[in-house]
Amino acid sequence: MNAHPDHHIIVAPDDDGIARGETLMEVKNVSLAFGGVKAITDISFDVRKGEIRAIIGPNGAGKTSMLNVINGFYTPQVGTITFRGQERRAMKPHHAVRQGIARTFQNVALFKGMSTLDNIMAGRSVLMKRSIGWQMLWHGPALAEEIEHREKVEEIIDFLEIEHIRRTPVGKLPYGLQKRVELGRALAMEPSLLLLDEPMAGMNLEEKEDMSRFILDVNQQRGTTIALIEHDMGVVMDLSDRVVVLDYGKKIADGPPDEVKNNQAVIDAYLGVPH
């Protein structure tokens, strides 16, 4: 049979020995300040394996800073982050990538001149094992490796329904599709934790619906744990299992969407009650 199985689903690497529902990452008493500006003050929360965890809050609440801390881009002055049972303080983003954390950006950060395919392939580079010498020869083991990675990339292309733009330079694509390609690149790393920084920002209703469906599918089918920052409250409440609410760098609520929605502190924060 030359028809290859149509539905194998890639599952996130399960070598960390953490069962679904157990803590994958824990943020403990983290504080971050830039000079006198306190971006994050004493925040603690956890992300459980297999869930969709949302971090919300009004503008300037410290959401992106929080993501950057998780990602290793900022090092908090106080507090610890435990990921897959390993505690760490200072870390570089590429270490985060090796540990299985991938992210997308609020403002799309793709290689504009490269095709969709190449952008997603770039996401695989961290998993490629052949030396640069082999890669340059592009023969033998390097070629075999390329084919293997290309297969995974094609699965992602199929998954995100972007076959028609496979060869299109991403700079030419509409914003909604660029966001989808960026998600594809993050997925290509086969992360165990996927960080999404405002995945719906600047999208129209239809694009938001599509993106929501993809996020749910990634979570359900690939078993990827997702932590997302989002402005659109409707989206957050529909998608996520648990929500952390930040306001002025502090945590003001944490729990399931329904509970958070009715929390007075959250309502005040969003409606702008003076502090």
Add this chain to the structure above:
Amino acid sequence: MAEAQTLPDTFPKYLLRNAEMFGTRPAMRHKDRGIWQSWTWSQQRDEIRDFATGLAGLGLKHGDKVAIIGANRPKLYWAVCAVQSLGGVPVPVYADAVADELAYVVSHADVRFAVVQDQEQVDKLNSFADRLTSLRAVIYDEPRGLVDYDKRALHDFEDVQEMGRRAQMADRQAATRWEEAIRNGSGEDVSIMLYTSGTTGRSKGVMLKAKNAVKAAQDTVTFDRLTEKDSVLAYLPLAWVGDHYLNYAQGYVAGFCMACPESGQTVAQDLRELAPTFYFAPPRVFEGLLTSITIRMEDAGKFKQRIYRHYIEVARKYGEAILEGRSVPASARASYAIGEILVYGPLKNVLGLSNIRVAYTAGEAIGSDLFSFFRALGVNLKQLYGQTEAFLYVTCQKDGEVRSDTVGPPAPNVDIRISDDGEVQFRSPGMFSGYYLEEEKTAETMTPDGYVKTGDAGFFDTDGQLKIIDRAKDVGKLSSGALFAPKYLENMLKFFPNIKEAVAFGDGREFATAFINIDLQAVGNWAERNNIAYASYQELAGHPLVYEMIAQNVEDTNRRLSAEPMMAAAQVRRFLILHKELDADDGELTRTQKVRRAFVADRYAPLIEALYDGSDVRFVETEVTYEDGRKGRISANVKIVDAPVFGAAQPVREAAE
């Protein structure tokens, strides 16, 4: 004749025959994960057998209806044949139908099983679960998003095949029995039920018997000399008669390979990669291709533009003659051959038309320039006229006898007549056996002596080719009793690039007149080139030079009409250019951009009056709806212009003088 009797009379019989005769030849291709996957006829038979056995295990019985909903996917086509092999009736449904329409068809057809593409279709069916009482199980192709669904009545296509394989392992005779049942299958069974799209009222289920469907396909396969070496790209809706006929029915009868695109949006790319030999597209697709070629050539360098223009001109002069094998001077042939290397070949290659042996277009009128353009490039583009009730073909053009303004002589073994009131009626091998559960409507559509009424008005031209002029109910008469076919006039006018829309009047009047909408893009371009300043559509529409240009178009139309005995009386004597574009927001067009003639006539009654009372100008004020829903009024003094009329015999007399 002896051979004719042994020919299969159902599609599953053809499946078995093809698996034997063309076992190692490709039957199906599908681009998946960026790579073309293919299945040979014998592999296809196995896939279908496994699925059919699985379906039987789920309780599918002879006569059960099975809805097939989704895009062009191998598994959905296999489902069609699998259902037929068990004596069931596949009922393809348009994948983009809204849930309510879908539910109507599924419940009207008493569907017991549904084979669908993905979560979207499952959700649509689920949302009407209470209405779909006869639906026993749904089978899906793509599992994405369906993880958490209740799986009691929901199965993965591959799981059903696996069930079938297990059943065959448990009972070694199962496969033989399946083939035996196919061989004993009757051509009298309904092969497929196709729901008409239903522009008026609810859609109706057109039942087609296997032997009729097969016979029709055999005739056209012979007519176009299709063989197992041909190939097609199946990209039109599964539920449309054209897709089922051209790809499935002809594919099984001829044994050729059908390819399914990677997705709806990759069709152009997939077409280029495959370069099929048989191709069908509605006129608007060809129009889109020509537009994109023109735009891209305008962006090309001067040198390339000159080469392109030169050789397109050569093709225009000699291309069709060469295609039809008529005699052409040797120098022209040589020039065309160079053009083939420099322009036509690469162009056809980019469009995926390199290997086309037979291409058809149908559905609406096609402009002669557009039609000739593709034929001149060497694409054997022809026209056909068909209906779901005929299982597609009613007429089709023979190679070498092709014209843009007719749809051809009757297809093989089709009997056509024109009723006294001008309606086209036919009897054909592929004729339907009735509308499902609607005997009254079936009776309305059939004549007592067994012809099908098409609802289209038409006539046979002098060379025996049928010309469709309009829907029969829209055709009227001038007060002199001469035929007045508004759509025919409008189409002729609309073939001019400057004219975007036309509305013809004349039923019960002394002569024909027309409203005209200019094409803002085409006329705007022209204005720019000629330094004509304008601030709005209204201003441009009223410009004297624009009137002159349109008058020329109307005059040309009249000259053409005068050459047609049936139409000569309905030349456009007076016309005006409307001061605003007809718009769906104002109710003047339908959402599919068709003119609502009665509504327009009512709304612009003063203008029609002016067309007939001889005035030169008329003030008119109309309410318009802006895109954001606000209302406004625009008013204008609209000029009315007389157009020259040609007598049918006049050109001859002129020549004699």
